[in-house]
Amino acid sequence: MHAVRDHDLAVAQLRRSYAAVPPGQPVRLAKRTSNLFRPRSAPASGLDVSGLGGVLGVDPVARTADVQGMCTYERLVAATLPYGLMPLVVPQLRTITLGGAVTGLGIESTSFRNGLPHESVTELDVLTGAGEVVTARPDGPHADLYAAFPNSLGSLGYATRLRIELQPVRRYLALRNLRFTNLTALTEAIGEITATRRWAGASVDAMDGVMFSPDEAYLVLGSFTDDVPTVSDYTGQEIYYRSLRQRPHDALTVHDYLWRWDTDWFWCSAAFGAQHPVVRRLWPARWRRSDVYHRIVRLEHRHQVAARLDRWRGQPARERVVQDVEIPLERTAEFLHWFAANVGMTPVWLCPLRLREPGGPGSARSWPLYPLRPGQDYVNIGFWGSVPIAEGAADGDVNREIERAVSEAGGHKSLYSDAYYDRDAFDRLYGGGTWRAVRDRYDPEHRLTGLYEKAVTRA
Numbered sequence: 001m002h003a004v005r006d007h008d009l010a011v012a013q014l015r016r017s018y019a020a021v022p023p024g025q026p027v028r029l030a031k032r033t034s035n036l037f038r039p040r041s042a043p044a045s046g047l048d049v050s051g052l053g054g055v056l057g058v059d060p061v062a063r064t065a066d067v068q069g070m071c072t073y074e075r076l077v078a079a080t081l082p083y084g085l086m087p088l089v090v091p092q093l094r095t096i097t098l099g100g101a102v103t104g105l106g107i108e109s110t111s112f113r114n115g116l117p118h119e120s121v122t123e124l125d126v127l128t129g130a131g132e133v134v135t136a137r138p139d140g141p142h143a144d145l146y147a148a149f150p151n152s153l154g155s156l157g158y159a160t161r162l163r164i165e166l167q168p169v170r171r172y173l174a175l176r177n178l179r180f181t182n183l184t185a186l187t188e189a190i191g192e193i194t195a196t197r198r199w200a201g202a203s204v205d206a207m208d209g210v211m212f213s214p215d216e217a218y219l220v221l222g223s224f225t226d227d228v229p230t231v232s233d234y235t236g237q238e239i240y241y242r243s244l245r246q247r248p249h250d251a252l253t254v255h256d257y258l259w260r261w262d263t264d265w266f267w268c269s270a271a272f273g274a275q276h277p278v279v280r281r282l283w284p285a286r287w288r289r290s291d292v293y294h295r296i297v298r299l300e301h302r303h304q305v306a307a308r309l310d311r312w313r314g315q316p317a318r319e320r321v322v323q324d325v326e327i328p329l330e331r332t333a334e335f336l337h338w339f340a341a342n343v344g345m346t347p348v349w350l351c352p353l354r355l356r357e358p359g360g361p362g363s364a365r366s367w368p369l370y371p372l373r374p375g376q377d378y379v380n381i382g383f384w385g386s387v388p389i390a391e392g393a394a395d396g397d398v399n400r401e402i403e404r405a406v407s408e409a410g411g412h413k414s415l416y417s418d419a420y421y422d423r424d425a426f427d428r429l430y431g432g433g434t435w436r437a438v439r440d441r442y443d444p445e446h447r448l449t450g451l452y453e454k455a456v457t458r459a
Helices: 002-019 073-083 099-101 143-150 182-198 240-246 254-260 268-272 278-284 290-303 306-311 329-342 397-408 421-429 432-442 451-457
Strands: 055-059 063-067 085-087 121-125 133-136 158-168 171-180 206-213 215-226 248-253 318-328 346-353 378-388
Touching: 002 055, 002 158, 002 432, 055 073, 055 158, 063 073, 063 099, 073 099, 073 254, 099 158, 121 143, 121 318, 133 143, 143 182, 143 378, 143 432, 171 182, 182 215, 182 329, 182 346, 206 240, 215 240, 248 254, 268 290, 268 378, 318 329, 318 397, 329 346, 329 378, 329 397, 421 432, 421 451
Parallel strands: none
Antiparallel strands: 055 063, 063 158, 085 158, 121 133, 121 158, 171 215, 171 248, 206 215, 206 346, 318 378, 346 378
């Protein structure tokens, strides 16, 4: 009862803070952390979400959890694992919030079985642009908001509470690190595993991978188990992504597996020296995590220290290339070869994805603001870093070429980072007509910043 009362008080405070935002002023959440890579100006004030960061309850019988919108997955997992349960999809960074993963999309190694995080949401309460809180479900009077909320990036409102499905887990994940020297063979293996959920006679509960080059790529297949001979630890001196090249078999606790990428922000911690053996010993383990690295990046965006040093050394300016894209499985090898030849960043993350089919084959629903095709296998390809700006080129040219290649391959890209689409292309790719209809219903005065403005013009 106390949790419900406190939640109601927190929602009331959120509504008061929303009402206090002057008309015409951008509406932002007053959050301490963010996993966005879209620079934007800070508002004069933000929405008070300070009381909306918890887990309201876990029902181990129904296998559901009621969770506040600003609850991080780190906190959510800590509440569900004691029951032997976890969310159907747990995005790979600790401070991603449940509301953020739904309104901005998320993905992880169970996505080839369970789709995206929003597909396990059975209902959610949304603070709309009209200042009202409505409960949206797959059916009923607010089904349009339920369907359009994923990938709306806060342009249709903010989730205050979500009810999600949970899945049972065991103590460990036994891992098989399969090496491929041919990308076509790798994509064929993904297709077989997605269809059968098995490989070499064993069940597969989780699958992702890494491409170091077109002739060296790995699929990591995880199987839940209660019995493993030894357990690895990648929170200390050892670095997880390097283990794929060194160990054909591995095992982690479920907790450590869920956060295996967070300690080194995949491989991006190398940019801060955190993978150097001496620096790593001196860098406190509690600071080897993605939100700390993200704060360092934001400081660099603000003060441009590294950019000034590069100019002083006579090095070319660099273009940030931080993207996640979904490519149809049958075009994945082709796209990866194009990427290696034209962008050249390595490693890249590979995460197979298929929209969830909760009622069996053919029952997956579509999501209009991120219209992946039901029944289609995709691979999420993540690449995060920067490339030198070639002589005669401009900042953004490489990202524009990537957008073109993704569209030609029939894919989509996530919108947490830089986007360069013109409005017509954006509307075509991201359900512009549906978004406007839902926005007009729930935000008739258009107080919330538009989706295009958030994603492209950085309003």
